[in-house]
Amino acid sequence: MACVHSNTGASRYGTPSTQNVTRKAAKLPPIPQALLRWYDANARDLPWRVAPKARKAGARPDPYAVWLSEIMLQQTTVATVAPRYREFLTRWPDVKAMAAAPLDDVLGEWAGLGYYARARNLHKCAVTVAETHGGFFPDTEEALRALPGIGAYTAAAIAAIAFDRRAIVIDGNIERVVSRLYAIDTPLPAAKAEIREKLEEIWPQKRSGDFAQGLMDLGASICRPKAPICLLCPVSSRCKAFKAGTQGNFPVKPAKKAKPNRVGAVFALVNAKGEMLFERRPEKGLLGGMLGLPGTEWKERIEADVFNAAPAQADWEKTGEATHTFTHFHLTLDVYAGAAPKGFRRASDQQWIKPEEARLPTVMKKAVGAATPSPSRA
Template identity: 60%
Template structure:
């Protein structure tokens, strides 16, 4: 049976992850911490395990439970999130923590139906938390599981066009017992064996169920959709430097890209020529170069202007910890320094 083969493999080969209660500990009675499961699932959205692991541990050091996270200023949470991208996740993380801490007595709901009502928790995250934290029978389908199911069923269409078929296949195979371990087993299988490139079918515990392998097309799947040209936007940023290395920054609007985070002052970003932007304060500004960064929907090229500044004008403030800035702004500061 597919699920039993996978669970046997997971019991022997589960990854050791800081948010995970492994199969041996689980069998001995250890229970997952819903806070850690929730935090990891939010951080892992659109981000790799390698990137998340040290950041997850840093978050836990500062905010070891949901009450501590709820009590933290949003600006601190956004600063700790800097560099992870998709910053709406951090705002929703903080909002969700406040709901759980203030309205639910610090206790996470244990069903998909209730979890999905919380800020920032969509269908996938609700299913993952329900299965992994509470061992509820739930159909969990992330990027790794998408790929596994596409190969198991030999689906010769891009994943985005085959979502219903993928989910149906995943639902058919999800067991009533150990649903959390089963989901994590599929994730580990996709990450380490059924990889995007060069899947290692000889090590796959469910190879006999794989229609793509039987047809010899496992390396050709998943089918990639045609790439669309990514638009290029231009802008100007002003890097005001204090003698001690602190940078002149502004608080970005709550909504929009990098919402609520500290950022460099500058103009709008638009396709074509960079829009004109008045400097934030009178100074001897000079052009230091350009900073480039690729975001989800466009590639950004910023002209970097820099000057030595002694005092922050009204509405702006100094940021000494540059790690709290989004990556694109850190690139600009590096060019200006």
């Protein structure tokens, strides 16, 4: 169920009659009129969304829920985020609850979602809103952008969806829809300025949030990257790419550069209780603040003596490899396992945890899996 602010009386948007709504809708330019009509009938059912019917009945989005979903959806799919979003909202139902939570708890709950700077900024933003804004999110793009972890896109999305401000929201789905609609042949990212100009021309003053979500839904379900279903598109009659049969050519993207490869080594030290030694990674940098296995830096070539990075002198055995692809490079980690020597003392940033209980980023989960002894070695 979506988080909403219910309003049983007249809303701040007014309660016009059906006749007035129809008359006002008719004054909209053809594209937003058709898009909003389509969205009213086809909006996706998402846990953070207030459906069009509910909005018309007076329900309003909870800015905290909108903010949380937008941060989680950055570089992550709806299918991945939906169940995790519910877990976050159950554990921290409002911004003050999240602000009061230890950072380690937020980082642990975030494990597996990637782009871990988002989790640190999520907590920092919650603290700022709770302490500086009395637990209420500001309702303008400018004020939202001043908060930690909120950039131009996220500020526009929150302003439009949570507060119905006229804010131009542009994500990947919207870029694709608009580039096809107007056959914009400038390659991305240079095309972003032209896409914004086109949206400025058609973005409605009212129902800004619904218009933004309608464009997102259209891009996700109809105007897909491959095999768009143009015959079901509510704005296909206005689409230049559809008329020319060139939908597949847009958006124009520059040739992809090959991702470089990096390598490294990690060490799984196990004590007599079956616990594994983990350490907290530095706050800044990739996987910042997350738990991981001790190891080397990730470089183009493996270090001459990787065992200098081992947490202890042990009978290390290479048990496998862990491979993972990040946004900008491919990583291969050699995984070594060994038993903790007698008298070993962990460092202050290290802790013993049962491997199955550790909240780890994906690459470290793979490394731990590669470190687990096979039955033949057990």
